Each structure stands twice: as structure tokens, then as C-alpha cells.
Amino acid sequence: MKVVNVVLSILILLLAIASAVFSYFLFDKRSQLVEGWKKMATTINQSATEMDKGSGTKVGGELTVAALSHENYADLDAKLAKLTTQSRQLIKQRDELAETLRSIGTVAEMNNVGSSDAFKNMATYSTSKDDVVQGVGALIDRRNKIVQSVVEAVRRNLQLTIDANKLRAADQAALNQFSQRLTQFGNERRDFENTLNEIVRQAGGSSLNFSGNNFKGALDQARQAVNGLKGKLDEANRTIGARNQEIQRQKNELNGKNNEIATLKKSLDDKIYQLDGLRGALGLDKNDVLPMPWKPGSxxxxxxxxxxxxxxxxxxxxxxxxxxxxxxxxxxxxxxxxxxxxxxxxxxxxxxxxxxxxxxxxxxxxxxxxxxxxxxxxxxxxxxxxxxxxxxxxxxxxxxx
CATH class of the missing domain: 2.40.10.170 (Thrombin, subunit H)
Structure with missing residues (x-):
């Protein structure tokens, strides 16, 4: 009996020692578990806080380390669900942004637009994003060059100053101003063509064709017709000049004749006076015809x-x-x-x-x-x-x- 008691005592002692050892190990594991729980809670809090930045959410403020403590295990499912919801929202936002970037690349007429997965994949999204940025930059550069060319062309050819910034911003007033001036230019162009056609017809030329690439040829044709008309005008002016000279010569001659007539009239008056004297000397009345003396040898x-x-x-x-x-x-x-x-x-x-x-x-x-x-x-x-x-x-x- 004594031996049994000794054996039982030894067994109890061994069990006590084993219990103490296992209690020590269990406490140590519990400490590790609590510390790991704390680290996990800290990581979750940091992740939620990072995802809150610029997102308009405040999940990190709700998923604090204390709120995620093992002591609040009963509320853990509800709190962790918020992290899941936030993650899903961020993933949805990422996917939408990826599709948006891909659509922007397509609208920008890029030839190397990546797939949707390329914009979502952590390893490839940066390159795909940079490609879109470069494509949009190239599109903006082309747009700026086009706008600048339009502004310069309008200033040079239409005598109209348009603010390039307003044109880039599709300012309605600037667009209306450009449209009205372009319409006015079109009307002026048509009036110019009609007037030039009328001038050419008056000059005896054929109808002008200003369509397509014929504008310069039509102008050359008009220039030839006008030059021909100018030649005729110059010839007419020379003829008129010669006629004017002849008229002036005849006027001078007429003036000379008038002077001569005046001289002859004075001489005639003198002769009439002399003839009246001869009538008196010949015993004739004033109204009698004065006989003409015969000329010697007549x-x-x-x-x-x-x-x-x-x-x-x-x-x-x-x-x-x-x-x-x-x-x-x-x-x-x-x-x-x-x-x-x-x-x-x-x-x-x-x-x-x-x-x-x-x-x-x-x-x-x-x-x-x-x-x-x-x-x-x-x-x-x-x-x-x-x-x-x-x-x-x-x-x-x-x-x-």
C-alpha cells in the first residue's frame, strides 16, 4: 500500500510538474498570440489608414488597434467587414480608373493602348499609365499646334485676332467670332469670284473656274484678260491722245483762221469803205452794184x-x-x-x-x-x-x- 502511495505521489508530482511546464508553454504561446493579434490589428489599422488617404473614407479611424483588440472579439466580424468593403470599393475604383485610362488612350487615337489587365496589374500598370499620359500629351501637343496654326492663319488671312487659350477651351464667343469671320470671308470670296468673272466677261474672256486647284490658273486667266483689256485701253488712250492733239492742232488752226477771218473782215470793211468811196466817185448810189473793172488781159x-x-x-x-x-x-x-x-x-x-x-x-x-x-x-x-x-x-x- 505504501508503495502504491509512493507511486501515486510520484505520478501526481510528475503530473504537477508537467502541468506547470505546459502552463508555462501555454502562457508563452498566449503571449505570442496576443502580440501577433496586436501586430495584425496594427497592420489592419495601417492598411485602412493608407486606403483612407485621398479616398474620402475614415475606416482607419474605426479600425483602431484598440477596436481590433482580442478583448473586442465579439465586434471583430462587423469591424473587419468595413475593411473588406473598403478594399472592394478601392478595387472597383481601380478597375474603373483602368477602363477610363484605356478609354482615354483609345480616344487619343493611341496605337499601343494596353488591355484592361495591363492597367490593373501591379507590374504593368505604371508603363500602361505612362503610355496614356504620353499619348494624351501628344494629343494636346497636336491640338496646340493646330490651334496655333489656326490662330496664325486667321490672323494672316482673315485679319482676325483670336485668343488661342479661348479657342483651346472651345469658348463659344471665340468660336462664333471665328465662324462669323469665316462666313464673311466665304461671302467675300464668292463676291470676288463673281466680280472677277464679270470683269473677264466684260473684257471678252471666258468664264473662270475657281474650284479645286484652279484658283491660280483662274487668276492668271483673269490677269491675261485684264492685260488684254488694258492693252486695248492703252491703244485707245493713244488714239484719243493723237485725236486730242489733232483736235488741238485744228483748234489752233481754227483760231488762226478766226484771226485771219478777223483780219480779212477788217480788210473787207476797209474795202467796203473804199468801194463806197468809189461809188461816190463814180456817181453811183450806195445800193448800186459797183462795176468790177476788167483785169488787164482778161x-x-x-x-x-x-x-x-x-x-x-x-x-x-x-x-x-x-x-x-x-x-x-x-x-x-x-x-x-x-x-x-x-x-x-x-x-x-x-x-x-x-x-x-x-x-x-x-x-x-x-x-x-x-x-x-x-x-x-x-x-x-x-x-x-x-x-x-x-x-x-x-x-x-x-x-x-
């Missing part, structure tokens, strides 16, 4: 002279006539009588007849030509047909009707 004077054959030389074939350089005829001038010289000269032809000149029975003898004319006598020789022999006393006269 037909009026010669037709009234009658001479006679003074000698005939049958040997030498000439006749002598009693007319010479001093032979005259009388002309009645009012109450005066004028002596008009008949102005006999060699070469004159006269008629020789016999009988009375006043009756039709006067006989034609021949014609003679004066060869020598002296003061009171002339020598003549027969010419042409001779009806009879010239005799002394035959009449000699001029046949003037």
Missing part, C-alpha cells in the same frame, strides 16, 4: 478788142496787126470810162475775118498766132485752115464766147 477785155491787118508779107508768110502792148479797150464805170489793157503777148491766137462783125455775114479767113508784140504793132503768122488770102484791112479779134 477775157472781158480781149473779147472787145478789134484790130486790123496793117500789112501782109506773102514772101515771109507773116502779117502785121495794128495792136500792141499799149492797146486798150474802154469800160464804162459809172460816170467814168476806164482804159483796160488787153495785155497782148506772143503765143496768143486770134481770128482774121472780113466784113462786119455784128452781122452773121462776117467771113472767116484764118487763124493767126502772135509771134512778136511791140508797143503799137504785132507780128503774127497764119495757123490752121485758111479760107481766103489775108488782106490789109481785115479785122483781127479774139474768139471768146
Amino acid at each position: 477775157p472781158e477785155a480781149r473779147k472787145r478788142i478789134v484790130g486790123h491787118v496793117a500789112d501782109v508779107s506773102s514772101k515771109y508768110g507773116y502779117i502785121a496787126i495794128d495792136l500792141g502792148t499799149e492797146s486798150t479797150v474802154q469800160q464804162e464805170l459809172g460816170n467814168k470810162v476806164g482804159e483796160i489793157n488787153v495785155n497782148l503777148t506772143p503765143g496768143l491766137e486770134m481770128v482774121v475775118s472780113r466784113g462786119d462783125l455784128a452781122v452773121p455775114t462776117s467771113d472767116f479767113v484764118t487763124k493767126v498766132k502772135l509771134t512778136k508784140v511791140d508797143k503799137n504793132c504785132s507780128i503774127a503768122e497764119p495757123i490752121g485752115e485758111q479760107k481766103d488770102t489775108v488782106q490789109v484791112g481785115d479785122k483781127v479779134w479774139f474768139d471768146i464766147n
Whole structure:
């Protein structure tokens, strides 16, 4: 019995020792578990706090280390559910941002837009994101260049100043201003083309075609038509200039003639005055026609002279006539009588007849030509047909009707 008690005592002692050892190890494990729980709570709090940054959430403030303590184990499921919800929201936001970035890349007409997974994957999202940023930057750069080119073109060609920043911002007032000026330019262009076409038609050219790449050719065609018209205008101006010179010359000549007429009129007035004096001297009334004195050697004077054959030389074939350089005829001038010289000269032809000149029975003898004319006598020789022999006393006269 004693042995049994000893054995039992030893067993109890061993169990007590084992219990003490296991209690020590259990306490140590509990301490490790509590410390690990605390670390886990700290990590959860830090994660929630990090996810709260810029997210508009305050989960980190609710999932404090104390709130996640093992002492609050009963509330742990409800509190940890908030972390799960926050994580899901962040994942959803990430996915939406990934799709948004991918859509932006597509809109920016990028050729290397990554897949949705490339924007979600931690290893590839940064590269995909940088590609989109570069693509958007290139798009903005192209837009800025286009806007700047438009601004410069509008300023240079449309004489309109547009704020590039407003154009980039699609400012409606700036767009309306640009649209109105462009419409005005279009109207002006059409008016210009219509006017130029009308000018070319007036210049005799054919209709102009300004469409496509024909604008310069149409302008050259218009320039040629206008140059042709200008050439005609220059020729017309030269003709007009010559005509003006001729008109001026004729005006000068007319002025000279007018001056000459004025001089002649004055001379005429003087002559009229002299003629009136002559009328008085001739015993004529003022309204009587003043007889015109015959000019020496005029037909009026010669037709009234009658001479006679003074000698005939049958040997030498000439006749002598009693007319010479001093032979005259009388002309009645009012109450005066004028002596008009008949102005006999060699070469004159006269008629020789016999009988009375006043009756039709006067006989034609021949014609003679004066060869020598002296003061009171002339020598003549027969010419042409001779009806009879010239005799002394035959009449000699001029046949003037």
C-alpha cells in the first residue's frame, strides 16, 4: 500500500510538474498570440489608414488597434467587414480608373493602348499609365499646334485676332467670332469670284473656274484678260491722245483762221469803205452794184478788142496787126470810162475775118498766132485752115464766147 502511495505521489508530482511546464508553454504561446493579434490589428489599422488617404473614407479611424483588440472579439466580424468593403470599393475604383485610362488612350487615337489587365496589374500598370499620359500629351501637343496654326492663319488671312487659350477651351464667343469671320470671308470670296468673272466677261474672256486647284490658273486667266483689256485701253488712250492733239492742232488752226477771218473782215470793211468811196466817185448810189473793172488781159477785155491787118508779107508768110502792148479797150464805170489793157503777148491766137462783125455775114479767113508784140504793132503768122488770102484791112479779134 505504501508503495502504491509512493507511486501515486510520484505520478501526481510528475503530473504537477508537467502541468506547470505546459502552463508555462501555454502562457508563452498566449503571449505570442496576443502580440501577433496586436501586430495584425496594427497592420489592419495601417492598411485602412493608407486606403483612407485621398479616398474620402475614415475606416482607419474605426479600425483602431484598440477596436481590433482580442478583448473586442465579439465586434471583430462587423469591424473587419468595413475593411473588406473598403478594399472592394478601392478595387472597383481601380478597375474603373483602368477602363477610363484605356478609354482615354483609345480616344487619343493611341496605337499601343494596353488591355484592361495591363492597367490593373501591379507590374504593368505604371508603363500602361505612362503610355496614356504620353499619348494624351501628344494629343494636346497636336491640338496646340493646330490651334496655333489656326490662330496664325486667321490672323494672316482673315485679319482676325483670336485668343488661342479661348479657342483651346472651345469658348463659344471665340468660336462664333471665328465662324462669323469665316462666313464673311466665304461671302467675300464668292463676291470676288463673281466680280472677277464679270470683269473677264466684260473684257471678252471666258468664264473662270475657281474650284479645286484652279484658283491660280483662274487668276492668271483673269490677269491675261485684264492685260488684254488694258492693252486695248492703252491703244485707245493713244488714239484719243493723237485725236486730242489733232483736235488741238485744228483748234489752233481754227483760231488762226478766226484771226485771219478777223483780219480779212477788217480788210473787207476797209474795202467796203473804199468801194463806197468809189461809188461816190463814180456817181453811183450806195445800193448800186459797183462795176468790177476788167483785169488787164482778161477775157472781158480781149473779147472787145478789134484790130486790123496793117500789112501782109506773102514772101515771109507773116502779117502785121495794128495792136500792141499799149492797146486798150474802154469800160464804162459809172460816170467814168476806164482804159483796160488787153495785155497782148506772143503765143496768143486770134481770128482774121472780113466784113462786119455784128452781122452773121462776117467771113472767116484764118487763124493767126502772135509771134512778136511791140508797143503799137504785132507780128503774127497764119495757123490752121485758111479760107481766103489775108488782106490789109481785115479785122483781127479774139474768139471768146
